[in-house]
Amino acid sequence: MTERSAGTAGAPDGNDAAVAIVGAGVVGLAVACALAPSHSVAVIERHEGPARETSSHNSGVIHAGIFYAAGSLKHRLCLEGNRALYDWCEARGVMVRRSGKLIVAIEPSEVDGLEVVLAQARANAVPGVSRLSGAQARAIEPAVPAVAALHSQSTGVVDAFGYARSLEAAAREAGVLFAYRHELTGVERAGGGTFRLALRGPDGAPAELRAAALVNCAGLRAHEVAAALGYSLDGAEGLPVLRQRVNRGRYYDVVSGPSARAVTRPIYPVPAHSGDLPAQLRSAGGLGVHITVDTDGAVHLGPDTEWLPEGAPLDYRADDSRRAAFLAAGQRLLPSLRDEEIAPGQVGYRPKLQRPGEEPADFLVWADRGYIHLGGIESPGLTCSLPLARMVAELLR
Numbered sequence: 431m432t433e434r435s436a437g438t439a440g441a442p443d444g445n446d447a448a449v450a451i452v453g454a455g456v457v458g459l460a461v462a463c464a465l466a467p468s469h470s471v472a473v474i475e476r477h478e479g480p481a482r483e484t485s486s487h488n489s490g491v492i493h494a495g496i497f498y499a500a501g502s503l504k505h506r507l508c509l510e511g512n513r514a515l516y517d518w519c520e521a522r523g524v525m526v527r528r529s530g531k532l533i534v535a536i537e538p539s540e541v542d543g544l545e546v547v548l549a550q551a552r553a554n555a556v557p558g559v560s561r562l563s564g565a566q567a568r569a570i571e572p573a574v575p576a577v578a579a580l581h582s583q584s585t586g587v588v589d590a591f592g593y594a595r596s597l598e599a600a601a602r603e604a605g606v607l608f609a610y611r612h613e614l615t616g617v618e619r620a621g622g623g624t625f626r627l628a629l630r631g632p633d634g635a636p637a638e639l640r641a642a643a644l645v646n647c648a649g650l651r652a653h654e655v656a657a658a659l660g661y662s663l664d665g666a667e668g669l670p671v672l673r674q675r676v677n678r679g680r681y682y683d684v685v686s687g688p689s690a691r692a693v694t695r696p697i698y699p700v701p702a703h704s705g706d707l708p709a710q711l712r713s714a715g716g717l718g719v720h721i722t723v724d725t726d727g728a729v730h731l732g733p734d735t736e737w738l739p740e741g742a743p744l745d746y747r748a749d750d751s752r753r754a755a756f757l758a759a760g761q762r763l764l765p766s767l768r769d770e771e772i773a774p775g776q777v778g779y780r781p782k783l784q785r786p787g788e789e790p791a792d793f794l795v796w797a798d799r800g801y802i803h804l805g806g807i808e809s810p811g812l813t814c815s816l817p818l819a820r821m822v823a824e825l826l827r
């Protein structure tokens with residue numbers, strides 16, 4: 431079942447591992463790295479390798495922490511995670527670029543909105559956010575017709591899959607066991623503080639793993655793992671809300687022509703309701719189509735936002751159904767962009783703890799008798815992965 435036999439060194443009371451982690455996305459992998467020095471750890475992952483879901487279907491932006499409610503986990507962990515992620519990647523040769531980003535006003539009527547964003551950045555103590563005139567903004571991004579902008583110096587981009595591989599390598603080196611192609615199908619408390627995990631292996635054969643603690647890093651399926659353990663999902667009996675909804679984000683890639691190299695850093699529009707940032711996020715579920723530039727310098731548009739009905743299938747294939755909307759949003763920021771320069775890009779899915787129209791929810795990190803639940807780990811979860819792992823390690827200490 432695992433790559434080493436059961437009865438791992440350091441596993442107490444006849445368990446296979448001290449800690450079982452469900453999910454080998456960046457969060458589960460970071461947790462494995464944080465725990466490995468002091469615990470025997472097994473990671474259960476249904477896919478054939480790390481980061482096959484949300485962790486490799488995102489913008490790869492190292493966020494600065496501007497847009498989150500002051501004092502929230504998203505805000506505090508983003509400040510910490512921003513620094514930690516640069517340090518991790520630079521120490522291990524993972525592709526990362528301290529690109530900075532621009533939030534731009536294209537119309538004079540949007541300039542007031544920049545002040546709201548600046549006030550939020552200051553309330554959040556985000557370092558390196560400064561006001562630029564239109565001329566200053568156009569001097570660094572000449573293809574974008576900004577009339578004014580904010581520059582966020584600490585924003586950057588990372589090769590998210592390379593980062594995941596570096597975490598996996600560090601975890602393996604520290605003795606973590608990986609059970610790829612193993613799906614968690616059931617879990618129960620077996621008494622004596624032990625969790626008994628039912629798994630389905632690559633050939634469909636059932637397997638079992640016993641662990642003294644269970645960390646749920648199952649991303650889009652985190653609530654299913656909690657339900658399997660018997661938790662009610664909708665906030666009954668003093669429990670936090672665990673049920674997640676799904677919001678799809680699609681991208682278009684700028685694949686050819688002069689626009690494919692027209693900008694060098696992420697470019698965000700002023701949020702449409704910047705007088706009330708939570709209202710914007712509430713209505714849309716995201717920040718609105720923007721431009722990102724990955725570590726290779728390739729330019730992407732997106733992600734957009736679309737709430738899915740509960741239980742809708744998650745299809746990672748791209749289609750061309752949003753071309754007109756993406757082209758219009760892209761041309762607003764990059765007027766030279768032409769229809770023939772874009773092609774459908776990747777698709778990602780956000781696990782959300784709020785329903786459509788509700789206030790944006792914070793990350794949930796919740797512990798109950800050896801069980802740790804990470805819920806609603808949408809953006810900026812990549813940026814926050816290392817401090818999320820630190821929190822889990824502190825909870826298990």
Ligand SMILES: Cc1cc2nc3c(=O)[nH]c(=O)nc-3n(C[C@H](O)[C@H](O)[C@H](O)COP(=O)(O)OP(=O)(O)OC[C@H]3O[C@@H](n4cnc5c(N)ncnc54)[C@H](O)[C@@H]3O)c2cc1C
Pocket residue numbers: 452453454455456457458459474475476477480481482483484485486487488489490491492493612613614615647648649650651652678679680733777778779780807808809810811812813814
């Ligand atoms: C469109 C989009 C854009 C984003 N952009 C950014 C960004 O620019 N910057 C940023 O900081 N964040 C961004 N994010 C957020 C970031 O990608 C996520 O927060 C992060 O990847 C979450 O990682 P994870 O490990 O929690 O989840 P995942 O990567 O989803 O990993 C969960 C793993 O659990 C496994 N699993 C689930 N159930 C089971 C089971 N029963 N048995 C075995 N394995 C199981 C899954 O197969 C999966 O591999 C974005 C997200 C989206 C959707």
